[in-house]
Amino acid sequence: MVAAGFGMLAPLIAAATVLVAGWLTPGYDPLARTISRLAAPGLPAALAVDVAICLVGVACLGLALAMGPGSRGGRALLALAGAALLVAAGIHLDPGSGQATTVHRLATSLALLMLAAAPLAFAPSLKRRAGWEGYGRISFAVGAAEVGALLVGLALLPTTFAGWGAWERCFLSLPMAWMFALSWRLLRASKMEPTFSSTAESSTWASSVSAEETMNAAAASQSRSGS
Secondary structure (H helix, E strand, O other): OHHHHHHHHHHHHHHHHHHHHHHHOOOOOOOOOOHHHHHOOOOOOHHHHHHHHHHHHHHHHHHHHHOOOOOHHHHHHHHHHHHHHHHHHHOOOOOOOHHHHHHHHHHHHHHHHHHHHHHHHHHHHHHHOOOOHHHHHHHHHHHHHHHHHHHHHHHHOOOOOOOHHHHHHHHHHHHHHHHHHHHHHHHHHHHHHHHHHHHHHHHHHHHHHHHHHHHHHHHHHHHHHHO
16 A cells, blocks of 8 residues: 555655754754754755655645544544645745744644644544554554643743754654554555455355355256156
């Protein structure tokens, strides 16, 4: 399944891109400065970071579609997170444009909120899905941890806390790991489907052959008794 494979690769590519971009950007402190700062106009790795954010946004959208019926709320939240990330990638933090900076911050805030809520929304439906029970518990744990991180962030806002880059990276590592795990399970499920389908078809064929042989045997027996 393309969406599942992409959902596994996108977080890994994004993490590697951000790591390299931070190293290439002069004077950048990953502990103090957020990822959005790497994509500011004129910086050496701005385009690469934009592409990385887009990849994660598209992965969110693809995963929302691939999860199928079950949790409409969770899928909607994941899709909103993906759309918000695409907006954040297209509109950067810009010291020369207060409007662009405001839109970017609103988009990133919405993405963070949706990424925190989506695992919690998925948890009940995953617990009811056969073979996914463990992922329901994982989703709940990840969502609870994200909500806790958000509350810590809110508590730190009025303080002199300067490690927002570290906070953001800790927060984002949770939904990225969750997306990877869900995508991996989807990929396994898609690989198992052909086997199940083949087994079902073989069983149906065997049943039909057996029924046909039984009917033929019955007809032959009646023919012999009549003669």
